[in-house]
Amino acid sequence: MSSLSLTVRDSSTMLRRNLLHVRRYPxxxxxxxxxxxxxxxxxVYIFGDVMGAGLxxxxxxxxxxxxxxxxxxxxxxxxxxxxxxAVSVAMDMTEGIIARFRTMAIHRGSVIIGHVxxxxxxCLMSVVLVGAVAVAIGFRSTDATALExxxxxxxxxxxxxxxxxxxxxxxxxxxxxxxxxxxxxxxMVLPLISSAFVPVDAMPGWFQxxxxxxxxxxxxxxxxxxxxxxxxGHNGWLAVAWCxxxxxxxxxxxxxxxxxxxx
Amino acid sequence: MASSVMSTxxxxxxxxxxxxxxxxGLRKSYGDKTVLDGIDLRIPAGSVFALLGPNGAGKTxxxxxxxxxxxxxxxxxQVAGHDVATSPDGVRAAIGVTGQFSAVDGLIxxxxxxxxxxxxxxxxxxxxxxxxxxxxxxxxxxxAAKKPASTYSGGMKRRLDIAMTLVGTPRxxxxxxxxxxxxxxxxxxxxxxxxxxxxxxxxxFLTTQYLEEADELADRIxxxxxxxxxxxxxxxxxxxxxxxxxxxxxxxxxxxxxxxxSALREASRDxxxxxxxxxxxxxxxxxxSLLDWLDSAGIEADELTVHTPDLDDVFFALTxxxxxPNQPNQPNQPKETAR
Numbered sequence: 001m002s003s004l005s006l007t008v009r010d011s012s013t014m015l016r017r018n019l020l021h022v023r024r025y026p027x028x029x030x031x032x033x034x035x036x037x038x039x040x041x042x043x044v045y046i047f048g049d050v051m052g053a054g055l056x057x058x059x060x061x062x063x064x065x066x067x068x069x070x071x072x073x074x075x076x077x078x079x080x081x082x083x084x085x086a087v088s089v090a091m092d093m094t095e096g097i098i099a100r101f102r103t104m105a106i107h108r109g110s111v112i113i114g115h116v117x118x119x120x121x122x123c124l125m126s127v128v129l130v131g132a133v134a135v136a137i138g139f140r141s142t143d144a145t146a147l148e149x150x151x152x153x154x155x156x157x158x159x160x161x162x163x164x165x166x167x168x169x170x171x172x173x174x175x176x177x178x179x180x181x182x183x184x185x186x187x188m189v190l191p192l193i194s195s196a197f198v199p200v201d202a203m204p205g206w207f208q209x210x211x212x213x214x215x216x217x218x219x220x221x222x223x224x225x226x227x228x229x230x231x232x233g234h235n236g237w238l239a240v241a242w243c244x245x246x247x248x249x250x251x252x253x254x255x256x257x258x259x260x261x262x263x
Numbered sequence: 264m265a266s267s268v269m270s271t272x273x274x275x276x277x278x279x280x281x282x283x284x285x286x287x288g289l290r291k292s293y294g295d296k297t298v299l300d301g302i303d304l305r306i307p308a309g310s311v312f313a314l315l316g317p318n319g320a321g322k323t324x325x326x327x328x329x330x331x332x333x334x335x336x337x338x339x340x341q342v343a344g345h346d347v348a349t350s351p352d353g354v355r356a357a358i359g360v361t362g363q364f365s366a367v368d369g370l371i372x373x374x375x376x377x378x379x380x381x382x383x384x385x386x387x388x389x390x391x392x393x394x395x396x397x398x399x400x401x402x403x404x405x406x407a408a409k410k411p412a413s414t415y416s417g418g419m420k421r422r423l424d425i426a427m428t429l430v431g432t433p434r435x436x437x438x439x440x441x442x443x444x445x446x447x448x449x450x451x452x453x454x455x456x457x458x459x460x461x462x463x464x465x466x467x468f469l470t471t472q473y474l475e476e477a478d479e480l481a482d483r484i485x486x487x488x489x490x491x492x493x494x495x496x497x498x499x500x501x502x503x504x505x506x507x508x509x510x511x512x513x514x515x516x517x518x519x520x521x522x523x524x525s526a527l528r529e530a531s532r533d534x535x536x537x538x539x540x541x542x543x544x545x546x547x548x549x550x551x552s553l554l555d556w557l558d559s560a561g562i563e564a565d566e567l568t569v570h571t572p573d574l575d576d577v578f579f580a581l582t583x584x585x586x587x588p589n590q591p592n593q594p595n596q597p598k599e600t601a602r
Contacts, residue, residue, distance in 0.1 A: 103330045
């Protein structure tokens, strides 16, 4: 068997294993879905009028605010889902079965690749579910073309991949699932301090650079532009660069962690 | 072979069977702590080898190195003709490993665990189903096949673990403390399973802290202590390495004990339990002459027990920190020295 077909075959076996875990124990995934949905409802129905009033110099209403925050909520959904990935990777590493995999003549990276693909699929599933909630409460894309929809899905996939690789690294470096969940927390906190809920200009001056120069803001601005027709500018390239950079960093980091001698 | 190894069978074995596992000078340390301090092994194909040692002796580390889970700091090892360092995948294709901690996926069912292994061994679907059904049946797990493995008892998990190891029909199987934590019945079942494997021609490398287990199962035993192999040989050879048996005389009357002790100067004394120990090989002839002599000396013990050396004695003698006695006639109390 060639090494590529070995990789594909073993990785798809590992992917099936991970998807089986998700199917048998959906509670972890569903719990992580809860926070973006609650945030969405909270911000739209409780804070929506006030927050909306602060947008665009004061003209926006609740439904416009829903449109404004949805891109951020979707990225926050991805961040939250990848926390689950970090936890399940850390959990997996404490299991004896990983030692068994390491002593079998299988593609060595297949365990990790299985987690990565499984996590990206889960992220997209979660995005669809949270998106459906948003549509149910009145979100409509104003003028996105088919191409813009495709690019939006592509961007969400790329973000999922980048955050997943980082989450895998966090899962591998953590001694236990609890540690992994703490280490991966920034994946959900960063979107909160981006342009997800309020424009960066509306933040205190000292804080603006923190909100500006982090991966979520350009990704959110790009998604907003694709779905709602706002100005994307250089944010598109910035978002892609951030994602590729994080994905490569996460990949290299995870690989070196996984290839260490286990304890 | 290193000079520190007391091999009692340099000439045994006749024409050498090809080695399934061989190692020279294996070393491993974690920080300052040396876990393996240069061990040499040679395990003929088709035999059962037991690595025996107390907790922390380095047994698991040896298994981890030989099964390519971790890399050694020094030395060389070949498994199934492949070097563990330069050709780990060659080794992995030939071995099956059942580690000390259960290597099953608790979140999925026993059957799914088996099918997972079949997929990773690239068995065709039909073959995978057949092998899974067969092994589940052989290990008495058919009834529990559809339940999550996390709900299994310790013995069932261990059986599933070994069944998973057998999916790829490995030629060499590593079993790291296969019976630790099992109840007596499960332990005997496990022994039966291991014997069956051997009758199929598989080479078994097992570690254990139970002497009885090594005695029951292994063709050859190496005693690992402090990262070094303290002795190696068959169970019989090892037993011969330590001095012969003893006759133990126990008294209930301290006065009788004192007078017997002064009459039997060569006996070693155990003042606390009022017992004397005399070296003896336990043969009928020796016992009779001993009894005759006790009679003529007017010594009457309340209890007389004959103790022939077993692997416990060897184990304690070799791992208790005491020097290995090399004069078989010297009185010796291996059990006491270990305390």
